[in-house]
Amino acid sequence: MSATKTGYFTHAACRRHEMGRGHPECPERLDAIEDRLLATGVLDALDRREAPEAQVDAIALAHDPRHVASLNDMRQAIAEQVEAGGYAYGHIDPDTAMNPYSWDAAVRACGAVCAATDAVMAGELQNAFCAVRPPGHHATRGRAMGFCLFNQVAVGVKYALDRYKLQRVAVVDFDVHHGNGTEDILAGDPRVLMVGLFQHPFYPYSGDHPRGDNMVNVPVPAYTKGDKIREMVEATWLPRLEAFKPELIFVSAGFDAHREDDLGQLGMVEADYAWITQKLKDIANKYAQGRIVSSLEGGYNLSALGRSVEAHLRVLADL
Numbered sequence: 045m046s047a048t049k050t051g052y053f054t055h056a057a058c059r060r061h062e063m064g065r066g067h068p069e070c071p072e073r074l075d076a077i078e079d080r081l082l083a084t085g086v087l088d089a090l091d092r093r094e095a096p097e098a099q100v101d102a103i104a105l106a107h108d109p110r111h112v113a114s115l116n117d118m119r120q121a122i123a124e125q126v127e128a129g130g131y132a133y134g135h136i137d138p139d140t141a142m143n144p145y146s147w148d149a150a151v152r153a154c155g156a157v158c159a160a161t162d163a164v165m166a167g168e169l170q171n172a173f174c175a176v177r178p179p180g181h182h183a184t185r186g187r188a189m190g191f192c193l194f195n196q197v198a199v200g201v202k203y204a205l206d207r208y209k210l211q212r213v214a215v216v217d218f219d220v221h222h223g224n225g226t227e228d229i230l231a232g233d234p235r236v237l238m239v240g241l242f243q244h245p246f247y248p249y250s251g252d253h254p255r256g257d258n259m260v261n262v263p264v265p266a267y268t269k270g271d272k273i274r275e276m277v278e279a280t281w282l283p284r285l286e287a288f289k290p291e292l293i294f295v296s297a298g299f300d301a302h303r304e305d306d307l308g309q310l311g312m313v314e315a316d317y318a319w320i321t322q323k324l325k326d327i328a329n330k331y332a333q334g335r336i337v338s339s340l341e342g343g344y345n346l347s348a349l350g351r352s353v354e355a356h357l358r359v360l361a362d363l
Contacts, residue, residue, distance in 0.1 A: 049091055049168075049169050049170050050089070050090050050091065050169065050170060050171050050172060050173065050357065050360045050361035051090065051091045051092075051093055051160055051163055051164075051168075051169040051171070051172035051173070052081075052087070052090040052091065052092045052093065052172070052173055052175060052357075053093050053094075053095045053156035053157075053159060053160050053172060053173070053174045053175070053176070054074065054078075054092075054094070054095060054156070054174070054175040054176060055094055055095040055149075055152040055155075055156070055176070057145060057148040057149045057152045058071075058074060058095070058149045058152055058153060058175075058176045058177045059071040059074055059075070060143075060145035060148070060149065061142075061143060061145050061146045061148075061149035061150070061177060061178055062143055062145075063133070063140070063141040063142075063143065063191075064133065064141065068307060068344040069177065069178065069179065069191040069342075069344070071177075072346060073177060073340075073343065073344070073346065073349060074175055074177060076346035076347070076349050076350040077175055077340075077349060077350050077353045078175070079350065080350030080351060080353065080354050081350075081353070081354060081357070084354055086354055086357055086358060086361070086363060089361050089363055090173075090357070090361060091169060093159065093163070095152045095153070095155050095156030095159060095174070095176060096152070096155040096156075096158075096159050097148075097151050097152060097155045098151050098152075098154035098155035098158055098199065100112060102154065102158055102199060102202075102203050103151070103154050103194055103199055105199060105202035105203060105206055106185065106194075106195055106198040106199045106201075106202045106229050107183070107185055107186070107194060107195070107199075107229075108185050108186040110186065111185070111186045111187065111188070112194075115142070115147060115150070115188065115193060115194075116147065118134040118136075118142055119134075119142065119146070119147040121134060122134050122142060122143065122144050123144060126144050131143075131144070132144070136188045136189070136193075137188075137189055137190075139189075139190060139191060140188055140189055140190065140191055140192070140193075142193070146178070146193060147193075149176075149177065149178060150178055150180075150193040150194045150196075151194070152176065153174070153176035153177065153178065153180065153194065153196045153339070154180075154194050154196045154199045154200075156174040156176045156196070156339070157174055157176075157196045157197060157199060157200035157203075157294075157337060157339050158199065158200060158203050160172035160174055160200070160337045160339075161200050161203060161204050161207075161208075161292070161337055162207075164292070164335045164336070164337055165204070165208055165292070165335065170334045170335070170336075171325075171328070171334060171335065171336035171337070171338070171360050172336070172337050172338065173297070173338045173339075173340075173353075173356070173357055173360060174196070174337070174338065174339040174340060175340055175353075176196065176339060176340055177340065178191055178192055178193050179191055179192050179219075179298070179340065179341040179342055180192045180193070180194055180195040180196040180197055180198070180199075180225070180226075180296075180339070180341065181195060181197060181198075181217060181219060181221075181223035181224075181225055181226045181296045181298070181341050182195075182221070182223070182224055182225045182248060183195040183198075183225040184224065184225040184228040184229065185225075185228055185229050187225075189225070189248070190221070190224075190225075190247065190248055191342075192225060195225045195226055195229060196339055197215060197217075197223075197226055197294050197295075197296050197339050198215075198225065198226050198229040198230060200294055200337060200339070201213050201215060201230060201236060201294055202229075204292055204294075205235055205236075208292075210235065210291045210292055211235055211291065212235060212237070212288055212289060212290050212291050213235060213236050213237075213290060213291065213292050213293075213294065214236070214237045214238070214239070214285055214288060214290035214292070214293045214294070214327075215230065215236065215237070215238040215239070215240075215293075215294045215295075215296065216238075216239050216240070216281070216285075216293060216294070216295045216296070216320075216324055217238065217239070217240035217241075217242070217295075217296035217298070217341070218240070218241055218295075218296070218297070218298060218301065218317075218320060219240075219242065219296055219297075219298020219299075219300060219301070219341045219342045220242060220243050220246070220298060220300040220301040220305070220307065220308030220310055220342060221242055221243070221246060221247055221248065221298070221300070221308070221342065222240065222242040222244070222246075222248060222250050222251035222261070222263075223238070223240050223242070223251075223296055223341075224248045224250045224251065226238060226240075226296065227240075227250075227251070227254070227255055227256075227259055227261075228255070230256075230258070231254075231255035231256035231258065231259055232255070232256040232257075232258065233256075233258060234258060236258055237258050237260070237284060237285065237288045237290065238258060238259050238260065239260040239262075239280070239281040239284060239285065240259075240260070240261055240262065240296075241261075241262040241263075241264050241273065241276060241277070241281075241301075242261075242262070242263065242264060243263075243264055243265075243266055243268075243301070243308050243309060243310050244263030244264060244265070245263075246266070246308070246309075251263060260280055260281060260284050262276050262277075262280050262281070264276065264310060266309035266310070267309055267310070267311060268310055268311060269303075269310075269311035269312075270311055270312045270313055270315070270316035273301075273310070273311075273312060273316060274316065274319060274320075277320060277323065281323075282323060282327070285324075285327050286327065289331040290327065290328070290331055290332050291331070291332050291335070292332050292335045292336075292337070293324055293327070293328050293332055293335065293336045293337070294336075294337050294338070294339070295324065295336060295337070295338035295339065296339065296341045297338045297339060297340055297341060297353075297356060298340075298341030298342035298343060299317065299341075299342065299343030299348065299349050299352040299353065299356075300341075300342035300343050300344055300345075302314075302343070302345060302348040302349075302352055303348075304345045304347070304348040305342075305343065305344055305345040305348055305349075306344070306345065307342065307344045314351050314352050314354070314355040315355070317352050317355050317356050318355040318356065318358065318359050321355075321356050321359040321360060322359050324336065325359060325360065336360065338356065338360070340353070
């Protein structure tokens with residue numbers, strides 16, 4: 045059987061964003077992914093594409109214009125300090141900062157998801173993975189937080205609903221942290237179903253009380269292993285996704301629930317990510333003409349991250 049046409053969207057700007065020495069959300073994350081995909085030959089099977097800049101109007105579908113303006117103001121302030129001869133950071137919270145390249149990286153991350161959506165909806169690609177950073181799923185409608193500036197998956201969802209007039213779009217989030225920003229933006233929209241699992245109690249200390257009937261939140265105790273997580277997915281996610289019959293699936297693909305990742309305490313391994321991806325692909329093939337757009341969120345152990353993304357992409361691309 046021939047391989048599925050899977051897109052791989054990225055941009056050099058996403059490597060230039062950084063938040064200071066020793067920060068776990070570092071440019072080397074993208075290097076680890078690409079090195080693994082090159083070494084295993086997986087990258088050769090993908091349709092590699094450069095992420096464009098997102099239009100500000102597209103970002104504003106998911107974010108308050110005041111939030112967009114505030115980050116733009118910070119970008120300009122940083123640029124002025126650089127012009128004066130310094131290298132500047134703009135600090136948003138103790139974990140989240142901008143450097144001179146952060147705005148471009150975040151705009152390219154949103155552009156990757158929108159461009160992937162266009163390509164998948166046009167039938168040019170069956171599915172796509174966006175190797176972008178900063179991550180996005182903690183960014184709420186009006187606030188950057190938790191390493192995240194703009195919420196590229198939420199932007200993609202709003203873009204798909206607006207441009208293609210879809211009636212049923214699903215979001216799947218398997219990052220170790222609750223996607224509070226995505227929930228904030230999409231809760232209550234009957235055209236969207238979001239299913240997520242996350243360690244709880246844990247940052248950002250939310251998700252145990254879903255904010256809308258379209259939210260399927262699965263809090264998972266620390267040290268839960270992959271077999272138990274699979275049982276939870278079978279019992280909670282899959283029946284709701286089957287009943288919803290999505291026309292397009294977005295994935296907030298965080299790999300920090302891996303047992304080797306020190307930023308979480310869950311016990312998933314590569315085979316678990318492959319299993320979840322296959323379940324999502326089965327639903328997409330049944331209801332959505334196979335259409336999946338996946339975007340990188342967390343994952344901070346570089347070796348585990350590269351291996352997990354490889355497992356995810358092997359399933360997406362039928363390798």
